[in-house]
Amino acid sequence: MDLSHTSPAPTAPPPTPPDSDPSAVKGRAVHPGDKIFRGLSRGSGITLLVIMAAIAAFLTYRASIALSANSANFLTAFEWNPQGDPPAFGIGILAFGTAVSSVIAMVIAVPVAVGIALFISHYAPRRIAAPLAYVIDLLAAVPSIIYGLWGALFLVPYLDGLTRWLDRFLGWTTLFEMSNPGSPARSIFTVGILLAIMILPIITNVCREVFLQAPKMYEEAALALGATRWEVIRMSVLPFGRSGIISASMLGLGRALGETMAVATVLSPGSVFTWHLLDPGSGTFAQNIAAKFNEADEFGRDALIASGLVLFVITLLVNGAARYIIARRKEYSGADA
Amino acid sequence: MSPGPAAPTPRAPAHAPSRTHPEKATDTMAKRIDVSGLTAFYGGHRAIDDISMSVEPRSVTAFIGPSGCGKSTLLRTLNRMHEVTPGGRVEGKVMLDHEDLYGTSVDPVAVRRTIGMVFQRPNPFPTMSIYDNVAAGLRLNGDFRKKELDGIVEKSLKGANLWNEVKDRLGKPGSGLSGGQQQRLCIARAIAVQPQVLLMDEPCSALDPISTLAIEDLIGELKSRFTIVIVTHNMQQAARVSDRTAFFNLSAVGRPGKLIEIDDTERIFSNPSVQATEDYISGRFG
Numbered sequence A: 001m002d003l004s005h006t007s008p009a010p011t012a013p014p015p016t017p018p019d020s021d022p023s024a025v026k027g028r029a030v031h032p033g034d035k036i037f038r039g040l041s042r043g044s045g046i047t048l049l050v051i052m053a054a055i056a057a058f059l060t061y062r063a064s065i066a067l068s069a070n071s072a073n074f075l076t077a078f079e080w081n082p083q084g085d086p087p088a089f090g091i092g093i094l095a096f097g098t099a100v101s102s103v104i105a106m107v108i109a110v111p112v113a114v115g116i117a118l119f120i121s122h123y124a125p126r127r128i129a130a131p132l133a134y135v136i137d138l139l140a141a142v143p144s145i146i147y148g149l150w151g152a153l154f155l156v157p158y159l160d161g162l163t164r165w166l167d168r169f170l171g172w173t174t175l176f177e178m179s180n181p182g183s184p185a186r187s188i189f190t191v192g193i194l195l196a197i198m199i200l201p202i203i204t205n206v207c208r209e210v211f212l213q214a215p216k217m218y219e220e221a222a223l224a225l226g227a228t229r230w231e232v233i234r235m236s237v238l239p240f241g242r243s244g245i246i247s248a249s250m251l252g253l254g255r256a257l258g259e260t261m262a263v264a265t266v267l268s269p270g271s272v273f274t275w276h277l278l279d280p281g282s283g284t285f286a287q288n289i290a291a292k293f294n295e296a297d298e299f300g301r302d303a304l305i306a307s308g309l310v311l312f313v314i315t316l317l318v319n320g321a322a323r324y325i326i327a328r329r330k331e332y333s334g335a336d337a
Numbered sequence B: 001m002s003p004g005p006a007a008p009t010p011r012a013p014a015h016a017p018s019r020t021h022p023e024k025a026t027d028t029m030a031k032r033i034d035v036s037g038l039t040a041f042y043g044g045h046r047a048i049d050d051i052s053m054s055v056e057p058r059s060v061t062a063f064i065g066p067s068g069c070g071k072s073t074l075l076r077t078l079n080r081m082h083e084v085t086p087g088g089r090v091e092g093k094v095m096l097d098h099e100d101l102y103g104t105s106v107d108p109v110a111v112r113r114t115i116g117m118v119f120q121r122p123n124p125f126p127t128m129s130i131y132d133n134v135a136a137g138l139r140l141n142g143d144f145r146k147k148e149l150d151g152i153v154e155k156s157l158k159g160a161n162l163w164n165e166v167k168d169r170l171g172k173p174g175s176g177l178s179g180g181q182q183q184r185l186c187i188a189r190a191i192a193v194q195p196q197v198l199l200m201d202e203p204c205s206a207l208d209p210i211s212t213l214a215i216e217d218l219i220g221e222l223k224s225r226f227t228i229v230i231v232t233h234n235m236q237q238a239a240r241v242s243d244r245t246a247f248f249n250l251s252a253v254g255r256p257g258k259l260i261e262i263d264d265t266e267r268i269f270s271n272p273s274v275q276a277t278e279d280y281i282s283g284r285f286g
């Protein structure tokens, strides 16, 4: 079929100039737009891969310089002294501080976020839900240094009461024992709470989106069986939202693990290991790099790069685990129904 | 699980069958429905207007009429599902035997437990196994011992003519069944809680002829125990399964739907008293 004969209808003049290629159909076997786009996307994909490989190679090389001269066990040592003779540095404290602050953040943020998201998607009347969702969207966009300043100026003094209370009643657990009650709460515990507040909006938003997408037909099925609103949510919203909640949490966890400025602003770091979460001290990977990078010499920077690589690997593992959990649950997620 | 502050009234009305003796209750549980002056709105839109009719116990009543005349809307007002639609609002009365379903002290959740519903698209919970789907309504209602639950699940699946097909894979997800099997699973789920009325909104429209026949047979069996209301676009189906037929119509698109007439199915299909009914049934419009 040759379209070039049928397209210029006598009543409607063709939009193309009359001297254009008459066999337009044949000439379009390879569209130039397609060609350009394919080239562009392939090129940028390759460029990206090359850049990433170069970064990884560079970081690994620099890290290996530091690691080969290290006299302490990099994974378990608590001190961070790359200027020493011989240099001795390890990520023990950083790993512990990062893990503890992230766990605190997740334990607080995930349930609260799921609750707020459910409130917005299934409980609140529209005229409350829409503004609330908007405000939370805005909170997700606040720069982390603002959170850091707010944490240092507001959260730290106001947490005083809570930390004293925890020390009084839960001090026997060691974790909540304060060596010096009343000292400013520039501790890893405060960091955890600040991180919880920071990752709350993003988790809430993703969860809300997911809950709104739960198919209405299953909610109606539950309702028709005589389910209360909470039972409807339990039977037909949460099962659909489960993988979404996991993804949202991992997104939040990724942010908590890598958060730099807010942690560096609030925490008063230390290099002595302690189980006392309310005491100043401790540190996280990102905070440690931010705090030490400027005054470090070249070797010190290599050591910091090594710790950064560890954070990178942890982030990768967290993402992988999330993907694994989601993939394993596919059969029951109902996404195909 | 917490029912929340919105449900202070007991979940089952006084006449609900005792859950420990489901078989005893079977004879007495079908109830009649009397609708009077019922008008339903979607926001400002009046979808059905001033409908008065009765549904006899232990019989099948079919709703027929052109698309948009409000059959689904009326059906959903009967178990208070209409009001879960944003803007959904109802005026008028629906009496279940002697209880006004829209009375001030009536808990809609309890109404929906008493009046079961089967939807147009089969909707077994995809995250639950076949067994859990059937048990879902029972579990909402309180704790059953495993054995008791097993018995009711088996009985309900047998009641829905599905037992032989699924008895070896009760633990598999319900979404793995065929469409017709899924619909029968939904019926099993609905009858497991021993409702007094069963509402079905075009339950066969997504199914092949064989599954349709299976469900029609099932309806014939179920009507000895339940009051059944079925919406259908299939005239033959209405003629085959129902004892009474209600014809609805609307004067123009966007106008509220009205009940034209309700009568014994035989009469509606042989000698209806209103000309519009005859026109619709013989396919002259709609």
Ligand SMILES: Nc1ncnc2c1ncn2[C@@H]1O[C@H](COP(=O)(O)OP(=O)(O)OP(=O)(O)O)[C@@H](O)[C@H]1O
Binding pocket: B042, B045, B047, B065, B066, B067, B068, B069, B070, B071, B072, B073, B074, B085, B254, B257
């Ligand atoms: N969720 C809704 N919001 C607003 N209007 C609605 C909604 N659902 C139905 N309506 C309107 O109510 C009227 C009755 O609709 P209903 O679904 O009850 O018709 P029906 O008889 O079941 O039609 P069908 O045979 O196509 O299923 C229609 O005018 C429809 O547009």
Ligand SMILES: [Mg+2]
Binding pocket: B071, B072, B073, B201
């Ligand atoms: Mg309908």
